[in-house]
Amino acid sequence: MTATPPSDNPLLDFSGLPRFDAIAPNDVQPAIGQLLDDCRALVLRLTATGAAKTWDDFAAALTDGLEPLSRAWGIVGHLHAVNDVPAWREAYNRMLPEISRFYAEFGQNLELFAGYQAIAQSDEYARLSPAQQRIIDNEIRDFRLAGAELRDDQKPRFQAISEELSQLSAKFSENLLDATNAFAEFVDDQAELAGLPDDARQAAREAAEKDGQSGWKFTLHMPSYLPVMQYADSRRLRALMYRAYTTRAAEFGAAELDNTQLIYQILRLRREEAQLLGYANFAEVSLVPKMATSVPQVLEFLRDMATKARAFAEQDIAELRAFARSELQLECMEAWDVGYVSEKLLQQRYAFSEQEVKQYFTEDKVLSGLFKVIESLFGVCLKPDRAPVWHQDVRFFRIETQAGELLGQFYLDLYARETKRGGAWMDEAITRRRLRSGSTASGDIQKPVAYLNCNFSRPIGSKDGQARPATFSHDEVITLFHETGHGLHHLLTRVDELAVAGIHGVEWDAVELPSQFMENYCWEWSVVQEMSSHVDTGQPLPRALFDKMLAAKNFQSGMQTLRQIEFSLFDLLLHSDFDPDGERSVLDLLGEVRREVAVLVPPEWHRFPNSFAHIFAGGYGAGYYSYKWAEVLSADCYGAFEETGDPFDQATGQRFLNSILSVGGSRAAIENFRAFRGRDPQVDALLRHSGMVPA
Numbered sequence: 001m002t003a004t005p006p007s008d009n010p011l012l013d014f015s016g017l018p019r020f021d022a023i024a025p026n027d028v029q030p031a032i033g034q035l036l037d038d039c040r041a042l043v044l045r046l047t048a049t050g051a052a053k054t055w056d057d058f059a060a061a062l063t064d065g066l067e068p069l070s071r072a073w074g075i076v077g078h079l080h081a082v083n084d085v086p087a088w089r090e091a092y093n094r095m096l097p098e099i100s101r102f103y104a105e106f107g108q109n110l111e112l113f114a115g116y117q118a119i120a121q122s123d124e125y126a127r128l129s130p131a132q133q134r135i136i137d138n139e140i141r142d143f144r145l146a147g148a149e150l151r152d153d154q155k156p157r158f159q160a161i162s163e164e165l166s167q168l169s170a171k172f173s174e175n176l177l178d179a180t181n182a183f184a185e186f187v188d189d190q191a192e193l194a195g196l197p198d199d200a201r202q203a204a205r206e207a208a209e210k211d212g213q214s215g216w217k218f219t220l221h222m223p224s225y226l227p228v229m230q231y232a233d234s235r236r237l238r239a240l241m242y243r244a245y246t247t248r249a250a251e252f253g254a255a256e257l258d259n260t261q262l263i264y265q266i267l268r269l270r271r272e273e274a275q276l277l278g279y280a281n282f283a284e285v286s287l288v289p290k291m292a293t294s295v296p297q298v299l300e301f302l303r304d305m306a307t308k309a310r311a312f313a314e315q316d317i318a319e320l321r322a323f324a325r326s327e328l329q330l331e332c333m334e335a336w337d338v339g340y341v342s343e344k345l346l347q348q349r350y351a352f353s354e355q356e357v358k359q360y361f362t363e364d365k366v367l368s369g370l371f372k373v374i375e376s377l378f379g380v381c382l383k384p385d386r387a388p389v390w391h392q393d394v395r396f397f398r399i400e401t402q403a404g405e406l407l408g409q410f411y412l413d414l415y416a417r418e419t420k421r422g423g424a425w426m427d428e429a430i431t432r433r434r435l436r437s438g439s440t441a442s443g444d445i446q447k448p449v450a451y452l453n454c455n456f457s458r459p460i461g462s463k464d465g466q467a468r469p470a471t472f473s474h475d476e477v478i479t480l481f482h483e484t485g486h487g488l489h490h491l492l493t494r495v496d497e498l499a500v501a502g503i504h505g506v507e508w509d510a511v512e513l514p515s516q517f518m519e520n521y522c523w524e525w526s527v528v529q530e531m532s533s534h535v536d537t538g539q540p541l542p543r544a545l546f547d548k549m550l551a552a553k554n555f556q557s558g559m560q561t562l563r564q565i566e567f568s569l570f571d572l573l574l575h576s577d578f579d580p581d582g583e584r585s586v587l588d589l590l591g592e593v594r595r596e597v598a599v600l601v602p603p604e605w606h607r608f609p610n611s612f613a614h615i616f617a618g619g620y621g622a623g624y625y626s627y628k629w630a631e632v633l634s635a636d637c638y639g640a641f642e643e644t645g646d647p648f649d650q651a652t653g654q655r656f657l658n659s660i661l662s663v664g665g666s667r668a669a670i671e672n673f674r675a676f677r678g679r680d681p682q683v684d685a686l687l688r689h690s691g692m693v694p695a
Contacts (some may be wrong), residue, residue, distance in 0.1 A: 007036075011072045017409070017449065018075050023389035024090035032095045036102050038440055042066070053118040055128055057288035057511060059136065062112075063498050064436055072429065073099055078451055083390055084419045085179055100166040109145025116140050118311040119324075125201050131666035135499045136290075138142045138665075145288060153521065156196035158276050161269050168266050172249075173421060173617040175257045176610075181247040181418050182257070185240060188215040197355045200224075201461045210556035220245050221416045221519045229339040242336035243605070250607035259610040266616055267580040270668050275380035283576035285539040286622035290509045291629070291669050295576050298625050304574070305628060305683075306565045312558025312692050317599045320345060320556075323347040335602045343554060350552040352545055354473055359543040360532040362412070363459075369531020370484060373521045374399075375655040378492060385409055390467065391417070391460065399491055406527060408432070408448040408491035414470070416455035416482075423613070424479050426453040426486035426515075433498035454479060467564045471535050474582075478522045479545065484513075485518035505665020508623050512630035513637065514661060514670075520638045520689075523553060524647050552690030558640060561628075561690065562597050568625040569593045571615045573620035579688060633673060635686035640677060643687075 010019040011031035043066040045051065046058055080092040087596075106112065116139045119125060125133065143149075147158040186208060187193065193201055193216065203223065204216035211217060219225050228241050249259040270282035279285050283295050292298045308549065320338070323345045324330040325427065330337055347353045371382040385398040387409070395412045411429070429449040459470045472480070488569075490502035490509070498504065505513055521527045525546055532541035572595045578589050586609050594601050602608070614620040641647050660674035673681060687693055 001355070011075065011251055014068055019388055020079075020390045020535060023075065023079070025087040027193065028091040028095055029419070031072055032076070035072055035160050037100060039069050039102065039106075040065055043106065043109065043321045046115065047109070053122075054114045054124060055132060057118060057281060059119060059132075059139075060436060061460065062571070063433070067433070067498065069102075074429065076518065078429070079390060081425075081427075082413060082417075082420050082453060083172075083420065084174070089174065096166055096170060097163050099620065100163040101159065104146070104162040105141060106321075107162075107198045108148050108150065108155050108159065110148060113140070113143040113148040114216065115641060116143065116545075118656055119305065129497075131495055131497045131500050134505065134666055136498060138499065138505055141289065145277065145285065147277065155278055158273065159390075161273050163278075163322050165266065165269050165273075168262050168269070169617040172259050172262050172266070173613055175249045175259050175262070176613055176617075179253055179257045180422065183244045184211075185218045185219050185237070185244075185246075186213055186215050186216065187237070192234045192237055192414065192568055193232075195231045195316050196227055197231060197358075199457070199460060200227035200231070202227045203457060205574075209392060221418070222246065222455050223416050224421065226339075227355075229336070232340070237335070238336040238340060238578065246335075246602065246606045246608065246611075248599050248607075250624070251606070252607075259616070260607075263586055263609055263616060264580045266576065266621075267578070267586075270575065270621065271580065281576045283572055283622040286575065289507060290623065291507045292625075295572065298572055298629075299569075302625060303597075306562060306569075307379050308519050309558045309561040309565070309692055310597075310599075313562045313599045314558070316556045316559040319670050335600075335606070338600065345472075346552055350548045350550045350555075351476060352552075357541070357545065357549060358471050358473045360545075361472045361474065362535050363472065365533040366477055366480065366531050367474055369527055370481060371516075372482070373527055374529060376648045378657050379487075379650075379654070380492070387411070397579055398417070400559075409449040410452055410491060411577070413451070413453045414456050415458040419563050422454065422455055423559055424483050426483045426599075427451045428490055428502065430500050431490070431504060432496065432501045434496040440447035448491050448493065451478075452483050452487050452489045455481065456480075468535055474522065477531075478519050481518040481522050482515040485515035485692045489514040489516070489661055489664070490683040492657060492661045493664045495664045495666045495667070501663040502664045507665075508619075509626035509629045509670045510633060510669035510672075512627055514625075516631050517637050517656075520634075520662075521647065524549065526647075547631075559599060561692070563601060564628055566593055566598050567612075568628060569597060570609075571612075571620070571624040572622055573617075631684050633669075633681050634685075635689050636681050637673075637676060638689075639685040 009027050010022040010442055012034065013019055031339045040063070046061060048488070051309075054498060055306065063519075074090055076095070079088050097390035115191045116136055120136050125136065128136070147155060150158055187204070193204075196204075202217065204218055207219070207224070208215050213299070218228055218237075220241070223240060225245055229238055233240050247253065249257050250259050251260060267282075274282040277285060281295075285441060287294065287298070291555060292301075321333050324333040324337065324341045327348070328341060330341065334340055343353065375381060381400045381402060383398050383400065385396045387396040389396065389411065391413065393413065393415050394415075396409065398409045399407045401407060416422075427450070429451055430446065432448040433446050435444040435446055441668045454476070456472055456476050457468050457470060461467055478597075486503065489506070493502040495501040528546055529540050533539070534541075561685060569589050573589060573593065574586065576582070578586070580586075587607075590609065609616075615622075615624055620626065637660070641649055641652050644652055646652075655676055660672045663672055670680070
């Protein structure tokens, strides 16, 4: 197949939505190559002697000129994530070094740096809007973090580090996906299926049939793996699956998929990058654009939370072990037993199972309930829409004002696939901005578009051959609300400057606030009642069953809190107090963290770091603490609704929209929070919501 001629290249068509029905891997190199040339020409023009250094002629012109490259490369990155077939992987990796090189060169360009500094020092700065001033300040900060002030002899090395880190992160993610796909367990003995729900058995049967095999096929993708760990009576199967999952991309499998050396290479390069910039470690660099101000501050926050959670976690694990011994005859509860024992204890204590609940959350009913929450809270309307998509399962929607004005659109890709990276995430396709004609604002607003991606179970055939709707666990419903919260942050912005519209410019440790805020509505009876419909009977979730779920809401919350703190501490210490060339290994550090905070320690052969994609391939390096940090903010914000006695209080909903969602990164996150709450954040609401308040 030959590449599409540049004039006809669908990646170069920015007139509307991405043309997923036409974009092919062979389009990537010519399109991205042309856009890189265009961007370099723009930089030369704007930095030429005598070129004006004003907002319109310099800052806005740069934003407008660079956006096509960002949009096109965003499409390529998205397709690499959701359709990671060899052709797309090759196309992405072929241009990744070129993209990394351009942005490294851009960040070190002293003429560009001087242009922003000139605006900051000019009389015009005082006349700029607060959002524009924040962009100028952020750009100056980011140029410094990109090495603009390095000596000329240091810049080539800094640029090489940036390129290599991009490649290593991509390779880490690819190895993890390939290692996940490399494992399959085929079961022929039906006795091994004891305890598994019918839908999990049916999905395993269909997976085996798809491969031309008899029996049942189990994989390490979440819709297959989690039911085994939670329900399978076969301890052999649980142990086998657990070991396979927790040793992915490690030395126990194919050597070419082992992430161990990638981890050390990434850590060395991040440390070198930080030291070139004059910082002691990468964690200090990571915190510069965040709400938190120092490594000691974050460490104190995490350890204080660990102290508050420890007694509850110790009680959780003691109850679990006692139950395993007395009820399940497991004298020694192993790591692969924990999910299974927890489910049995939950069923005994609260008289329900998550599988029972799952039958009530059918896909269309959940989406209807989610949309109603959004419409009630923020006074908008959500409707189905049409657009080219990358897979037949993808759905597309629009958000409008009640008067019918388009606010934004989003793609919804819910189901797991072998070619799709794991987890759930939101990403941007198009960002809101004011369109300009020359140096004069035209007044037209480019509307934002988002991708919402999950890895849920797809619909499966029933015994009579008829397809049944997809059903989601309550945890999956929470995940969907979470990612939609990110989407709302992007889609409901009213900021017209791209660099601080939506999630742009928002401090990383505050970006989880809207997503975690939305999770609260999964625990409101009025919402659950509206979005539940039994897959067979159509009846809504019974109130008695919901009350049991609510009673169980904080089941093992102490253990779960310490687990998140374990990950966060490990990440922060790895990037601040660890020498990748020293005698202490990454696993040694993890062991130290677990001895400090964990109440449940996995086997020695567990290789958690090798699959910790958040920090090695997902932008959370020295920032995983952000989840817990933002959880404090989100719980406190939801507390404002609780204080009114109405989770849909219209005045409070509009205030949340106006103070936080709509302003994006146009002002500091702490100012957004204070505008909504009238004070600084407090941890009380999170502790109360988590059931970790001393009796």
